[in-house]
Amino acid sequence: MLKTLVLAGGFGTRLRPLSCSRPKTLFPVANKPLIDYTLESLSEAGVETVILAVYYMAEALVRYLGPTKNNLGILYLREQRPMGTGGPIRLAKDMMNGEKFMVMNGDLLTDFDYKRLINYHEEKGGIATVALTQVEDPYRYGSVELDWEGRITRFVEKPELGKAPSNLINAGIYILEPEIYDYIPEGGKVRIETEVFPKLAEEQQLYGFESHGFWMDIGEPVDYLNANAAVLARQRKVIKPDSIEIDPTAIINGPCNFGENIKIGADSRIGPNVSLADDVQIGKGCRIENSIIFAGAVIEDYSSVKNAILGENSVLERWVKVESGSLIGDFAQIGDGVTITEGVSICPSKSIEESILKPTQVM
Ligand code: GTP
Numbered sequence: 001m002l003k004t005l006v007l008a009g010g011f012g013t014r015l016r017p018l019s020c021s022r023p024k025t026l027f028p029v030a031n032k033p034l035i036d037y038t039l040e041s042l043s044e045a046g047v048e049t050v051i052l053a054v055y056y057m058a059e060a061l062v063r064y065l066g067p068t069k070n071n072l073g074i075l076y077l078r079e080q081r082p083m084g085t086g087g088p089i090r091l092a093k094d095m096m097n098g099e100k101f102m103v104m105n106g107d108l109l110t111d112f113d114y115k116r117l118i119n120y121h122e123e124k125g126g127i128a129t130v131a132l133t134q135v136e137d138p139y140r141y142g143s144v145e146l147d148w149e150g151r152i153t154r155f156v157e158k159p160e161l162g163k164a165p166s167n168l169i170n171a172g173i174y175i176l177e178p179e180i181y182d183y184i185p186e187g188g189k190v191r192i193e194t195e196v197f198p199k200l201a202e203e204q205q206l207y208g209f210e211s212h213g214f215w216m217d218i219g220e221p222v223d224y225l226n227a228n229a230a231v232l233a234r235q236r237k238v239i240k241p242d243s244i245e246i247d248p249t250a251i252i253n254g255p256c257n258f259g260e261n262i263k264i265g266a267d268s269r270i271g272p273n274v275s276l277a278d279d280v281q282i283g284k285g286c287r288i289e290n291s292i293i294f295a296g297a298v299i300e301d302y303s304s305v306k307n308a309i310l311g312e313n314s315v316l317e318r319w320v321k322v323e324s325g326s327l328i329g330d331f332a333q334i335g336d337g338v339t340i341t342e343g344v345s346i347c348p349s350k351s352i353e354e355s356i357l358k359p360t361q362v363m
Contacts, residue, residue: 086190
């Protein structure tokens with residue numbers, strides 16, 4: 001099976017402040033780091049060597065994974081400065097031994113059939129084949145136009161409503177021939193989607209492979225919550241270890257995934273679609289729904305969290321409400337009676353004493 005380059009060095013700016021203290025690939029999805037899902041799927045497909053292109057918070061990823069996992073050999077390609085989605089491909093040239101290879105974004109959850117993608121690429125004989133996935137809202141991404149032979153003829157970045165040539169978008173998985181190096185200038189930052197693929201399309205060297213498998217990317221908070229909910233839905237039940245203490249009057253509505261040493265107080269209602277990481281403490285009369293709670297967070301009595309993400313060791317005091325895609329940074333503290341709604345981001349370690357009811361970033 002082909003060597004695979006996984007792009008894992010991005011800043012994850014749309015997920016700040018949570019990405020201020022961890023790379024996106026280590027964000028927990030149903031209590032397991034995102035990168036583990038990627039490595040498992042590559043290993044199952046028979047990949048033996050993965051090259052991780054790392055930059056932002058590289059150390060955390062190297063420390064977590066080490067040289068091997070899931071029977072995969074893991075090599076690291078470290079950038080001195082961010083090289084974008086194309087630069088790392090040029091940088092990895094010496095590691096690919098002049099052979100074709102696969103590239104994938106490190107912020108995906110997918111069960112794509114990589115082998116079918118490779119077969120299709122070989123059949124078509126272009127320099128590159130891009131996996132495509134169908135979405136309901138191509139307007140958020142870039143839409144792809146195909147000709148009858150499966151060649152990509154055009155990319156339309158963020159098309160206007162009603163003007164997308166198709167519902168197919170670039171899924172962030174590619175098969176590339178060694179000729180690709182001629183299209184990527186050495187040593188600089190290159191965005192493959194906008195600087196390389198349109199040129200290959202013009203030269204009729206770019207094919208698109210439509211795949212109908214499970215696919216989600218984690219770009220924005222809502223994607224992260226949806227990805228978490230999708231994985232929980234696949235697990236179907238409430239997953240909880242023995243070390244957890246749940247008051248008998250608390251109600252758990254699955255699917256949920258709980259880590260170790262969690263406490264849940266009387267009359268609290270948890271779920272559906274909730275991940276609680278290790279050491280989370282929840283007081284009495286709390287409500288938590290469709291949310292991700294990182295390790296060590298404390299939610300005191302009568303507080304509620306809906307469609308939101310709480311960072312590591314964050315604290316919600318009593319009668320706090322956090323909702324609507326809001327992100328609470330690690331170690332932030334939200335005071336008694338505060339309401340936070342509508343896309344609010346609170347920086348790590350910040351104390352908040354007054355309610356915030358419109359989209360803001362609190363530094
Ligand atoms: P945003 O900043 O929120 O857009 O997120 P991002 O940093 O993940 O950027 P984007 O979604 O465009 O990245 C797609 C994939 O490419 C992700 O897996 C990133 O980790 C990866 N990526 C983006 N920029 C770089 C880079 O400079 N170097 C490496 N090695 N990977 C990158």
